[in-house]
Every structure is written in C-alpha cells, then in structure tokens.
Amino acid sequence: MCLAVPGKILRIEGDTAEIDFGGVIRKANVTMVEAEVGKWAVIHAGFAIEIMDEEEARETLKLWNEFLSSEGTTFN
Amino acid sequence: MFKYRDEGTAKRILAAIEDMGIESKFMHVCGTHQDTIVRFGLEEMLGDAGITIQQGPGCPVCVTTSKEIADAITLADNGVTITAFGDMMRVPTSIGSLFDAKSRGADVRIVYSVEDAVKMAAEQSKPLVFVAVGFETTAPSTAVPLRKELPANFSIYSCHRVCPPVLKTVFDMGETKVNGLIMPGHVAVITGYECFRPFSVMYDMPQVVAGFEPLDILMSCYMLTKQRFEERAEVENEYTRLVKPDGNPVARQLMDEAFELVDRAWRGFPTIPKSALALKEEHAAHDACRVHADILATTPDVEEEAKGCRCGEVLRGIMKSEDCPLFGTACRPADPKGPCMVSDEGSCNIAYKFRKV
Numbered sequence: 171m172c173l174a175v176p177g178k179i180l181r182i183e184g185d186t187a188e189i190d191f192g193g194v195i196r197k198a199n200v201t202m203v204e205a206e207v208g209k210w211a212v213i214h215a216g217f218a219i220e221i222m223d224e225e226e227a228r229e230t231l232k233l234w235n236e237f238l239s240s241e242g243t244t245f246n
Numbered sequence: 247m248f249k250y251r252d253e254g255t256a257k258r259i260l261a262a263i264e265d266m267g268i269e270s271k272f273m274h275v276c277g278t279h280q281d282t283i284v285r286f287g288l289e290e291m292l293g294d295a296g297i298t299i300q301q302g303p304g305c306p307v308c309v310t311t312s313k314e315i316a317d318a319i320t321l322a323d324n325g326v327t328i329t330a331f332g333d334m335m336r337v338p339t340s341i342g343s344l345f346d347a348k349s350r351g352a353d354v355r356i357v358y359s360v361e362d363a364v365k366m367a368a369e370q371s372k373p374l375v376f377v378a379v380g381f382e383t384t385a386p387s388t389a390v391p392l393r394k395e396l397p398a399n400f401s402i403y404s405c406h407r408v409c410p411p412v413l414k415t416v417f418d419m420g421e422t423k424v425n426g427l428i429m430p431g432h433v434a435v436i437t438g439y440e441c442f443r444p445f446s447v448m449y450d451m452p453q454v455v456a457g458f459e460p461l462d463i464l465m466s467c468y469m470l471t472k473q474r475f476e477e478r479a480e481v482e483n484e485y486t487r488l489v490k491p492d493g494n495p496v497a498r499q500l501m502d503e504a505f506e507l508v509d510r511a512w513r514g515f516p517t518i519p520k521s522a523l524a525l526k527e528e529h530a531a532h533d534a535c536r537v538h539a540d541i542l543a544t545t546p547d548v549e550e551e552a553k554g555c556r557c558g559e560v561l562r563g564i565m566k567s568e569d570c571p572l573f574g575t576a577c578r579p580a581d582p583k584g585p586c587m588v589s590d591e592g593s594c595n596i597a598y599k600f601r602k603v
Contacts, residue, residue, distance in 0.1 A: 173278050173458075173591075174383065174432045199361060201390050202497045212435070212488060215331070215380070216359025217387040219497065220435045220488050227487040231255060234465060238258040241265075 174214035176222050179207050189213060250459035251286075259464040260295045266475045269296040272467060273416075273563055274428035275304030275409065277591020278458050284600045286460040297467050300422065302563040303412050304430060305591035306379045307331075308584075309512045309561060310405045312339040312548045318377045318403060319344055320545040321538055322352035327370065329363040330377040332356045333589040338582060340549045360402075364391050367400035375534045379405045382436040385523055386497035389504035392529055403534035404523055406505065409433050410441055411521035412512060417449050422563040426452040426470035428463070431485040436501075438493030439481045446479045457485035504529060513550065513585065514558030557584035560593055567597040574598060 177189035177196075187200045189211060196213075203211060203218045210227075211218035274280065280301045283289055289299060303309050316339050322328040328344060335345045335356060348354035353372075357363045363376035374397075378388040385406040392402075409430065416422060429442060434455045445451045452473035456466035466484045473480060483489055501523070510522030525533040535542065551558060554572050559565035567573055567586065577583040579595055586592035 174435075199359075199387070199390060202386060202494060202500065212432075214383055214432065215387055216361055217390065219383065219386070219432070220490075220494055223487050230487055231250065231252065231461070234461075235255055235258065238255075238262055241262050 174212045174219060176210050176212050179205055179209050179211055182207060187211070187218070189218075250457070250461035252461065255461055256291070256464055259461070259468050260291055263292075263295040263297065263468050263471050266471050267296075268471055268474050270425040270471055270474060271298040271300060271423065272426045272428055272470055273300045273302045273422065273424040274430070274456070275302040275413065276430040276433075277301075277305040277308075277589065277593070277596070278432070279304070279428060279430070279456065279463065280591070280593050280596050282458050282460060282463055284596050288460060288463055292464070292467055297471070299428075300424065300563045301560075301593045302416055302422070303512065303514065303561045305561075305586065305589050305593070306381055306384070306405075306407065307333040307337060307589040308557060308586050308592050309407065309412075309514070310334070310337070310379055310585070311511050311513050312550050313511075313545070314403075314405050315339050315344070316341055316548040317542050317545050318375070319347045321375055321403070321534070321541055322347040322354050323350075324541045324544075325372065326538060326541070327353040327355065327366070327372060327374040328377060329355050329357045329366060329374060331358075331379060333591070334377060334379060336582060336588045337585045338552060338588075340552070341546055360388050360391055364396060364400055367397040371399060373399045373401070373538070375401050375403050375538070377403045377405065381407055381409050381430070381433050382501070383430075383432045385505065386436060386494075386500040389500040392504045392532065393500075396532055398531070401532045401534040401537045402525060404505070404525055406523035407510065407512065407521055408507070408523065409437070411518050412515065413442075413445060415515055415518050416563065417445070417451070419562070424451075424563075425474060426454070428466050428470070429453050429455040429481070431455055431457045431462070431489055434483075434485070434489045434493065436494050436497045438491050439483060439489065440491065443481050446481055450479045452479050453481045455481070455483045455485050455489050457488065512561075514561035552583045555584040557586045557594070560586050567594040568601075570594070574601070
C-alpha cells in the first residue's frame, strides 16, 4: 500500500503529468508537489507525493561510506 | 541512482553495527519495509549482527476490520458499484470476500487510484463507492477529487487510518518489547517526523525514518543501534532524499480539508481513539456512510477473525507469521484465512512468498 515508485516527469498538463518509470510511461496527478519537467517524482496510487532530491540521492551513499570509514570499521 | 543495494556498503554497515556489540529488537510498521527485509534476506544478515526485526501494525488492508469489509460487501450486494484497490478484494470475512460478492453478480471493480473510480462514476447512473484504505501516504490522494465537483452518484467509504495513535497503543499495551522503531518513510513524506517525537520522549524510544531499499534498512538499524550505544532516544531521518522534517504541507492541507479524526477499531486492537479519518460534514453528499446509511444498517454481524486465524497477534507484533498453526497449511495466498495472507503488504503473504522450501 505504501509502495511508492520514483519516475521522471516528462510532460505536465494541468494537474496531470506523464511519468517515465524506466521506459514505462504512465500518467500521475501532481497536485501535491511542485512538479517540473526533468525532476524525479515519487508516485503512490496514481499521485505524486513528493519530489526526490536528486543531489541528496547521489550524495547519500558517498557520505555514508566516508562516515563508515571514519568509524574505523574492519571493512575498507 | 536510487538503488541502494551496494554489497560493499552493506558489509560496512553490518560490521559497524556488530562493532557496537549491542543486541536489539527493532520494530517497523510498514509492509513495504517487510518486503525489502524478507526479499533481500536482511533478517539473517542483521541477525548475525545481533539485530532482530519485528513487523508491527503496518499493512492498511490487514488492519481494516472485517466489519468494514462486510459493509463494502453489503453495499455491493445491494446494487452499489464497489471500487477498491486490488488487495481488498480477497480478504475473507464470515460472509465471504468482495470477490465472492462479484462472483454472485455484484458490481465489484479493482481501481488503481481514486481518480479511476471518479471517472467510472461519471460514466454510469447507479451509485458507486470508492472503498478508501491506507495511511497518511494514501489519504491525501483520496481528498484531491473532493476539491472539485464530483458526480452525484460518487461516494467514499473511508477506512483511512493514521499512524501515531496505533504506535502509542502498541507501547501502552506493553506486549511487545522493542528497543527502537524503524519509521515508515512514505508516511513521513506526508507527516514529517515531528509528530513522532513524543514517542522518543515518553517511551525512551530511538526512532529512525527509513527508506525502502536494502541499504536504507541496514543504515536505519545502524543509526538506531548508534542511538542506543550513545544512550540517546531521538527521531532521526535516514531517508533524507525524500523526507523533509515538516513533510508535505500541501498533502496535509488536503487531508485537513477532507477528513476529521475519529475513534475506530483496528484488526487485532481495541478501539483506538482518534485513529481513523472520516469525511467531514461538508462532504456529507459524498460520504458513503451517510449516503448509504440505510443499506449499511443491514450489514450482518461478522466474526472479526476466522477460527484459528492469528492475524491480530501478528499485527500486534507478538507472533511471527510462521508460528501461526494455519500458516502454509490451511492458510495460503491461494486460500487465505486472514488479511495478512492476502495483501502484498501482509507479513504472512511475504513470509509465504519468500519462504525457504
């Protein structure tokens, strides 16, 4: 139920956007978010519930690894 | 970019957990978390690092009561078109399921979103009800059509529930002893996480809002263990790429416009104060409970659980699916006895799907 899937916004027309889920294109309602073409939206039950912070998504893993290294774990 | 599945990072996180040398039991309240945990074999990996994971009350279809499903069946049997998400269709009650109603000629349809249901209503004259289930993740979308003019024959039967009151109930019942909570990321997308802070204060409970990829789960377990190691109990956010501290205000505004909090029973639980969302008075014309009150008054009494079904205990987090005597024998996805075996989010269904044979 709370499954929500990220997809890229291709086109916006009023409340509706075309979303690209890795090649599968579906429409979603974007009333709840600040939709912009090219951004990633997370879609749940036909509605975009939030815009994914792309920069944050890219950086998170890098930061985790740096952090874990500084913790001095046995894996390098 | 969004697949957090790197094995090297997973090993590092697990080693960091193990280094702290604290054994913990963490609870999550989301079927999608359970799916990730079982599908990717994280239970075993975390077990080796001293972490046990327990699913609590977090599958919306599972916590919907038999009474609510019997109401939907009764509407269908009385000439009302019923539309609902697919998971709802096969949940058994002592008067059958929605699919059973369909097989005896009732008009029961699966929809992907509330907007599908509105379109269908516009194309027919007979009454149509959308059976709305889901937590804060889903409730705002049900509210969206209420801002516009709706077909007069369209109404909503709201089974929507909110997350914080059931967590309070779990803690107050005191049956499950957990050392930390993995919080549902897609609920927090809407609510933000300030509303969860009282649990850390009142129950000395570490909490981490988590995403749904394998590394999200592992990292949240690391962050919880770290809080215990440092003797802290706070709300932290692992899912920073999506969840903001104050959530999605537009979505919350939609919920506030449409719904009010009411007391409601949950499967496996007694009535929980202010735990469910009912349509506000101004939407009475599209509230199935009001529009179809005459039909709903005829809903027969139903048993809350089938004989031997232990879904209630599974949902309260005091029994593992595999320990239910019916699991995999009398109760299977093809012939479910309770909702936890029906829904893709139900822990019994997930345990059966990924069981070792």
